Amino acid sequence: MMALKTWLVAAAALLAACSVASAQAPAPSASLAAARTLYASAEYGGALDMLNGLVSATPPGPERQAIDLYRALCFVAVGNATEASRVIETMIAHDPLYRPAADDVPPRLRSAFTDARRKLLPGIIQQNYMSAKAAFDKKDYAAAAKGFSKVIAGLNDPDIESSTSQPPLSDLKMLASGFNDLAAKAAAPPPAPVAPAVEQMVDRVVRVYSPSDADVVPPVTVRQAVPPYPGRVLLGGSLLMDVIIDTTGEVESATMASPPNAAYDRLVLGAAKTWQYQPATLNGKPVKYRKRIQITLVPTPAR
Numbered sequence: 001m002m003a004l005k006t007w008l009v010a011a012a013a014l015l016a017a018c019s020v021a022s023a024q025a026p027a028p029s030a031s032l033a034a035a036r037t038l039y040a041s042a043e044y045g046g047a048l049d050m051l052n053g054l055v056s057a058t059p060p061g062p063e064r065q066a067i068d069l070y071r072a073l074c075f076v077a078v079g080n081a082t083e084a085s086r087v088i089e090t091m092i093a094h095d096p097l098y099r100p101a102a103d104d105v106p107p108r109l110r111s112a113f114t115d116a117r118r119k120l121l122p123g124i125i126q127q128n129y130m131s132a133k134a135a136f137d138k139k140d141y142a143a144a145a146k147g148f149s150k151v152i153a154g155l156n157d158p159d160i161e162s163s164t165s166q167p168p169l170s171d172l173k174m175l176a177s178g179f180n181d182l183a184a185k186a187a188a189p190p191p192a193p194v195a196p197a198v199e200q201m202v203d204r205v206v207r208v209y210s211p212s213d214a215d216v217v218p219p220v221t222v223r224q225a226v227p228p229y230p231g232r233v234l235l236g237g238s239l240l241m242d243v244i245i246d247t248t249g250e251v252e253s254a255t256m257a258s259p260p261n262a263a264y265d266r267l268v269l270g271a272a273k274t275w276q277y278q279p280a281t282l283n284g285k286p287v288k289y290r291k292r293i294q295i296t297l298v299p300t301p302a303r
Contacts, residue, residue, distance in 0.1 A: 048074040125154040141187035148180035149273040220278040232300040247286035
């Protein structure tokens, strides 16, 4: 009897020690990586709680889009399709041309993004047009050109192709293109005077760097969404394009380096105006950089 009593006391002490150790164990730090681990372990509720906490501390941007994408995935996993749709619409409102990588989401969620773009994009395009036109009227041509470029990129989105052939979007397509050309010309700086010294000419030539400049840190991609090919791809292959990325990380110009493909080139060049990068640097200072991008077209399977 005495031995049994001693065993019970020892067991109770061990249980208390385990409880204290458990209570003192630190909770995992909240981060997108930790939430992804919880999601991969099918702990959707815990992942969602962590992601909801991250949202309140993360401003709109690429990291916020990644957090919201996993929130949508978690809501789908727990059967809350309504909240998943609400999160997706918020993502489209922050970045109308955002498309998650095909490998990151199931087909059902890709369809939800398509539905959200069809619902929201026409209104966003019209609002962007009004803002760009207001900037044009104020003679802020640089802001106007940037705004009209966003309008044109949105109008070229294949998800709203049927809407762009009807008013009011069909009217905006012509107006935005015309105002964009006028704004771009008005915003262009006057021609630089001819440099009197050879050193100045050399400096002007080499200020756009490329991968051949080993001492330059290349730009880092923040957003580079390539639009899908319109219609069926009959013959696969690769397209090459060159973009000049300025010292702010925006695309200054874009040209196709491969044989022309009129229908697709227009889409890609329009989308390139909205791409964003962390600029290339030389000795810690931002510099212009020429980047070559390869776009691979895969033949569409026959139905």
